[in-house]
Amino acid sequence: MFHCPVSVIVCACCPVDRSCTYPDCWCGQELQNTLRQVQKLLSAHETSFQQNLRSVRKKLSLLQNNTVKHSKLNTGKKSTGCPSPEPLANGRILGRVFKVGHEIHFLCSPGFQLMGLETRRCLDIQTWSGTQPSCKFRDGTEYNNASVAASASSSSFSSQPPTTTRPSRCIEFLGSTHCTCEEGYSISRQDTKLCTDLDECELYRRTQPGRLCLNTCVNTAGSFFCQCPSGYNLARDSRSCHDIDECVRGAHNCSREQVCVNTHGGHRCVEVGCPRFRNATYIKTSALRCDRNPCLQEDKTCLHAPLSVNFHFMSVVSNISTPTVLFRLSAARVLGDTLRFGLMGNRGVQHFTIKRSGRQTGQLVLVNSVQGPATFQADIEMSELEKKVLLGRYVTKVTLFVSPYNF
Template sequence: MIRIYVIMTILCLYQTYTSFGQDCPSKQELQSTLRQVHKLLSAHEASYLQNLRSLRKKLNLLQSSTARQATKTGNGTCPKLEVPNNGRKLGKVLAVGHEVHFLCEPGYELVGSETRVCQESLTWSGQQPICRNINECASTPCLNGGSCVDEVNRFLCTCAKGWTGPTCQTPIPTFFTIVTNVSTSSPTSSPYSSSSSPSSLPSSPFMHPSRCTQFLGSTRCTCEAGFTISGRDSNLCIDIDECELFHNGQAGRLCVHNCVNTPGGYRCTCPPGYNLTRDSRNCKDIDECETRQHNCTRDQLCVNTYGGFQCVRVECPRIRNATYVKTSPVRCERNPCPVDNRACAQAPNSITFHYLSVVSNLSAPRVLFRVSAARVLGDTLRFGLLGARGRRHFTVQRSGRQTGQLLLVSPVQGPATLEAEVEMSELERRAMLGRYVTKVTLFVSPYSF
């Protein structure tokens, strides 16, 4: 309808008003109509130009996307990374934004970047890692002047004279000889000869007269089990000190801890906190926490250790801008954070406490604890060692895509208490999604069995 009205208006401009009569609008109506037509054309022109610019922008974006896709198709990956000697590589995708992780075999430590990311420049972040042999002798495990020889995943001690054991911790006993007084008037006679009466023999549980028999003009003397004929007098039996004689036998020591010589035999003893096993040779730790032989209060946690126990109090940390609540005896979880509280969001989501007990001079390297994620929300999972009391004894390595492990890298001489904090971080496009901290306390026994 508007097109017909515009055509009629234009015709009226070229004809006289009288020829069309009252069919043509007035002059004021014509001017109003022309203004409306002008606005309509301007609006159409603006819409056309806007559509043209939008189409040009879409064409440019399509051209750029096609060019990038062509570049990626041609050579859009980072170069292949080599697997370090005595190590492993996790991750096969070489595209931009993807990560590759590196691990070392037991007995080796990682030097370089544990994780490398393929950057937009098609180069890898960080440095190519290597697996370096851990020097087990760095902690000077050999005692009493012994020299240490480093080997892969172990060490050997060459002990000084008078010492023995894996770490030269045991003195070699000095054998003694029982000397009896010999009469100066008769060098060939013995004070305990057959002519001596039984009452003249020494009264001691560690020596007694032998049992002698005459046969075909010869005398044969014997002793009870655990005794032997004295070197000076066949009529005298002296006790065999099994603890000294078999201290370093080929079959090992008679007793794991302490050997006590008895008349005609021996017995093994254990330090406080241990009981003898059924073989009467080894020692077994007493679990004071399970048998309730402890004095921990209700608000304390009883932790069994080798030879004793520890009463620990688990308390949630006090961190500024964040609050925690204890959800189990050994776990604290962060309360929900306000939307605008960024400092609270950076605090650990949870803090877990674990307590371990080990013997003194435990062989290393050894896995103490593993941290694993049941499910991963982000695209990256990282593990690290935040802090430690005795840091040189610990390291953290990745053992799988979703698992990290805390390793003891050198033996520890007990008694000692060490602490380590293992952090597991979850990220999405390098943005932090959550942090989870595990505090591990290690109680080292003073004994090595």
């Protein structure tokens, strides 16, 4: 509210010559006239203030109504962003956020080569930058060579990163210029007004090997992504690799007569057949077990043949730490007074040993670290004796598949 300061000095005036003790003092009549004028002025200001207040209230009410209407119109709309990108035939798209400023990356399946941009950005106009790339079938020789090069190391890196540049963001402060770049870019050494792509794969290869990606690091414009070899899926942390169990998923080509064995990065189709021992015949009682047919009482050669032969298949990664217990063998019941465990022949003796872990239990132990891909076999014999007389033999054939990767 507007205030008008008024300073009035009231004094006693002489009735004859209207002279006062003070030169600035007013008499009663003059004071009343002045007060009336001040009252009119204040009343006018108060009326103007009330009108202005009503006008402001009307504008606020109108603005509030428009805001409510705008909110109702936008209730059913999605947040600003780009439409879902078209699926990439013979490849896949990395990136699930389609908002303005975000990027998606394109990756082709093994045997195919990316033709076009490997990265597209969601622009302010809610459309994707550039054009949709495609995946072209590679020449077989070129693909095989690339696969061999990729599997030669547990952590390989892109050797030809994109040389994408972008303008930097510069501000002037106190007579000097300061420039910054987006995440994934660094100031160019030649021109501070330009930002060059930061090769994260090369950076981490020199500082922390294997910490960025467990297997393959692929550099992209302003970013990177990790890639796993065939037979693996990228984990949720976007850097680790999880083995795909083709046997459980049914993604194998094994016949009904074969046994599907999952390995790290693949699978094996194994045919299990009963062994041959002199004067002894066997029958397959399950997919992984063969039992000996009854022997004639006087046929000692047949009686010394194993009563049963079991098959066991395992898969381990390369360079596994040793010693490592791979397999435990236990007798369900003991008829004699002695139970012995050992390896048959010379197969696998340089990599395995048998360790006794209980009266009825033995362990197959890997004693030497092995580099894959490789396959090793060990035949474990369990013999039951009564007063040093053989009551029966049981054989377990263990096959070990070693992966070419250490994960």
